Amino acid sequence: DGGITQSPKYLFRKEGQNVTLSCEQNLNHDAMYWYRQDPGQGLRLIYYSQIVNDFQKGDIAEGYSVSREKKESFPLTVTSAQKNPTAFYLCASSPAPRGAGELFFGEGSRLTVL
Amino acid sequence: GNSVTQMEGPVTLSEEAFLTINCTYTATGYPSLFWYVQYPGEGLQLLLKATKADDKGSNKGFEATYRKETTSFHLEKGSVQVSDSAVYFCALKNSGAGSYQLTFGKGTKLSVIP
Numbered sequence: 484d485g486g487i488t489q490s491p492k493y494l495f496r497k498e499g500q501n502v503t504l505s506c507e508q509n510l511n512h513d514a515m516y517w518y519r520q521d522p523g524q525g526l527r528l529i530y531y532s533q534i535v536n537d538f539q540k541g542d543i544a545e546g547y548s549v550s551r552e553k554k555e556s557f558p559l560t561v562t563s564a565q566k567n568p569t570a571f572y573l574c575a576s577s578p579a580p581r582g583a584g585e586l587f588f589g590e591g592s593r594l595t596v597l
Numbered sequence: 598g599n600s601v602t603q604m605e606g607p608v609t610l611s612e613e614a615f616l617t618i619n620c621t622y623t624a625t626g627y628p629s630l631f632w633y634v635q636y637p638g639e640g641l642q643l644l645l646k647a648t649k650a651d652d653k654g655s656n657k658g659f660e661a662t663y664r665k666e667t668t669s670f671h672l673e674k675g676s677v678q679v680s681d682s683a684v685y686f687c688a689l690k691n692s693g694a695g696s697y698q699l700t701f702g703k704g705t706k707l708s709v710i711p
Contacts, residue, residue: 489640516698525686525703526641541698573640585631585690586699588640 485510487589489574494594496561496568504559504592506574513579515557516586519543520571529572532557561594569596599624603687603702610677610709618672618705620661620687628689630654630663630670631699635684644672644685677709 487508496502508515514533518526528541532551546565551557557576561568571593575586604619622628629648633641645654650665659674670687687702 487640523703526699526701528698531698575641585629585643585646586641588633588642590640591638 487574487576487587489572489589489592492590492592494592496594496596498596499563501560501562502594504561504572504574504594506557506559506589508555508557508574508576508587508589510576510578510587511554512576512587513554514577515551516575516577517541517547517549517557517559518573518575520573520591526573529559568594570594599628599689599691599700601687601689601700601702603685603705605703605705606684607706607708610707612679612709612711613676614709616672616674616677616681616707618685618687618707620670620672620702622668622670622687622689624668624689624691624700626691628691630661631688631690632659632661632670632672633686633688633701635686635704637683641686677707679709679711682707682709 490505516531517529520526527543529547530549532538538551548560573591574589577586600623602621631646632644634644635641645656647654647663653662661670661672684704684706686704688699690699
């Protein structure tokens with residue numbers, strides 16, 4: 484079945500460590516996104532990518548980095564510069580970056596900093 | 598800029614009660630409007646959408662009508678079930694320049710008790 488796979492589902496990190504969250508899609512979608520979800524704050528956009536080898540910062544990109552070397556993959560690295568990284572991270576994709584189409588979401592990755 | 602305002606939760610209803618979750622928006626141009634649902638520990642799933650004024654989106658007994666005159670997209674269901682317990686997000690996406698992301702409301706948590 485087509486869909487978006489995020490891994491790991493749960494991740495624990497010590498302060499000062501970088502961690503990378505995986506996101507893979509087999510929907511043949513051009514655009515991919517990373518959102519952060521915190522209780523009571525909804526979803527906030529971290530980074531998005533409209534095509535391979537191109538990506539743009541979202542509203543809260545500081546302390547995060549991404550790459551888009553393949554169409555189906557959009558990993559997110561949470562660096563030690565991110566001051567409050569404990570959150571639920573959601574990856575999404577859409578067929579085209581513009582237009583009225585909806586986003587399709589993965590199951591999420593929960594990162595906890597110890 | 599774009600913004601979405603949802604009624605604050607949590608909302609607690611008895612089974613078979615009528616549900617309304619209010620959503621209003623601010624946007625330039627003619628956005629598409631969405632309702633997403635998030636079950637505990639999972640990602641977001643598209644519940645319904647509407648792409649132009651007066652459109653009605655519907656799915657699984659839920660409905661919402663795109664009201665341009667009141668800039669609203671309220672979610673309704675005539676008879677809720679325990680399985681409807683989840684967090685509901687209203688979102689918009691512009692179709693013109695800069696329409697690369699969804700803008701989300703903060704979410705409304707619904708609990709349905711038997």
